[in-house]
Amino acid sequence: NISGCQVVKQSGKNYDLFITPSASIQGQTEYSIFLKAADPWERWSKGDPNIRFMIQEVIDCIADGIIVVDADGYVRQTNRSYELMVDINKEEYEDIHVQSLLDKGYTHTSLTPMVVKQNQTVTVVDVRNDKDLLLTGVPFRNNQKKIIGVICNVRDVSDLQQLKRELDESKKNERKFREQLIKFSQQQGEKNIITKSKKMRQIFELAQRVALTTSSVLILGDSGVGKGVLAEFIHNHSKRADKPIITVNCGAIPESLIESELFGYEAGAFTGASKNGKIGLFELANHGTIFLDEIGELPSNMQVKILQTIQDGNVRRIGGKKLIKLDIRIISATNRNLEEMIREKTFREDLYYRLNVVP
Numbered sequence: 001n002i003s004g005c006q007v008v009k010q011s012g013k014n015y016d017l018f019i020t021p022s023a024s025i026q027g028q029t030e031y032s033i034f035l036k037a038a039d040p041w042e043r044w045s046k047g048d049p050n051i052r053f054m055i056q057e058v059i060d061c062i063a064d065g066i067i068v069v070d071a072d073g074y075v076r077q078t079n080r081s082y083e084l085m086v087d088i089n090k091e092e093y094e095d096i097h098v099q100s101l102l103d104k105g106y107t108h109t110s111l112t113p114m115v116v117k118q119n120q121t122v123t124v125v126d127v128r129n130d131k132d133l134l135l136t137g138v139p140f141r142n143n144q145k146k147i148i149g150v151i152c153n154v155r156d157v158s159d160l161q162q163l164k165r166e167l168d169e170s171k172k173n174e175r176k177f178r179e180q181l182i183k184f185s186q187q188q189g190e191k192n193i194i195t196k197s198k199k200m201r202q203i204f205e206l207a208q209r210v211a212l213t214t215s216s217v218l219i220l221g222d223s224g225v226g227k228g229v230l231a232e233f234i235h236n237h238s239k240r241a242d243k244p245i246i247t248v249n250c251g252a253i254p255e256s257l258i259e260s261e262l263f264g265y266e267a268g269a270f271t272g273a274s275k276n277g278k279i280g281l282f283e284l285a286n287h288g289t290i291f292l293d294e295i296g297e298l299p300s301n302m303q304v305k306i307l308q309t310i311q312d313g314n315v316r317r318i319g320g321k322k323l324i325k326l327d328i329r330i331i332s333a334t335n336r337n338l339e340e341m342i343r344e345k346t347f348r349e350d351l352y353y354r355l356n357v358v359p
Contacts, residue, residue: 065133065154068140069112071147073098082154085133111137112150119147132161204233211237215357216310218295219333227333228293234331235289243288246281251297258302260318263309269319282315282326289329295355296336296347307351330355 056077059066065082069075075093083090086101093101098110114122115137123136134157140149210217211234219227228247235245253261264280265273282290292298298306309315310330314323332355341347 065152065156067152067154068149069098069152070149071112071116073110073112075101076149085131085154085156111135111152115139115150116147130158131156132158203230207234208237210234210358212239213358214329216330216332216355217358218338218352218356219331220338221333221335223335227335228291231289231291231293231331231333235291235329238289238329240288240329244285245289245291246285247291247293248281249293250302251294255299258299259305262302263305263315263317265318266320269317273319277317280315280317282309282328283324285328286324287327289331292330292332292355294334295332296334296338296341300346300348303348303351307348307354310351310354 056079059077059079060081062079063081065085066077066079067075067082068077074095074097076095078090078093082088088101092104098112102110111122111124114124116139119139121136121138123134126133126135134155136153136155137150138153139147140151142148207230217231217234219230221227231247232245235241248262250258260269260273260278260280262281264278264283267273267275267277269277292306309326312323313327314325316323338347338352338356342349342352
């Protein structure tokens, strides 16, 4: 008998070749030749047992579950992790159809038909024994690129799902505590405001409504009327209450220093600069509020830079190349008549309208 040979037809199909003697006539032996469609899994099962044992040992070392199913849906191989995940013994699944696993409740999803139909890797989520399982089916192809089976990777993501639920709950509690903290800060802020004037009460009621927006605010008033108190009140009643409010007195900083104070500088940016550089006040106020008091005292060149910062939403330190993204609210105040300064061309009109979103 001659067997173990393969014939590949022009169609690309594989056939096992069998030649066996059938009769002997006048000293001449006649042979019968049989062709049988080749079954790669049958050849595998009858192959070298040492190689099969070695492969089994390898996949048993994998933490994820592995199940190998042929194109017809019959289970050919699994590893120990898979058996533990679905609580099944080897005798219960060897050479049975995956439909039997479905019928017995060992799994709720069969990837094999989906992978074969879609001709690509498929991933789904299944639940088994209160475990969240991530199933990925990868097509197993022969040398003619035909799918002859599916290798399924089964990963237990229950711990990850639980961690995600706990993280979501933590974020929910964080928002709740933050809202309570803001509410408490608001109540404390209101206790610090003492006024008998009906007009002032109306102003603080308006400020409380304005605080809930994200718009820039310009506060006008004579010196000593409490513009800074009102700015802090707006910040403390806003969603940024747990972030910093940085107060800058634009009239108190020398013109030669105001740019480096507001925007910071990199190491060695100019003579006398700190070797470590310096962070600017705009950066310090990031995610919070910057209060530009005495905004009317700003020199014209700084007006341009602040306008650019508001428009672009970022700053660049002196001597630096990197743009630093900002998320800040700007509250400004002055005792000067900015509209008159605009007419006199000592204050930029475009900056005025950027600051005076909520007058």
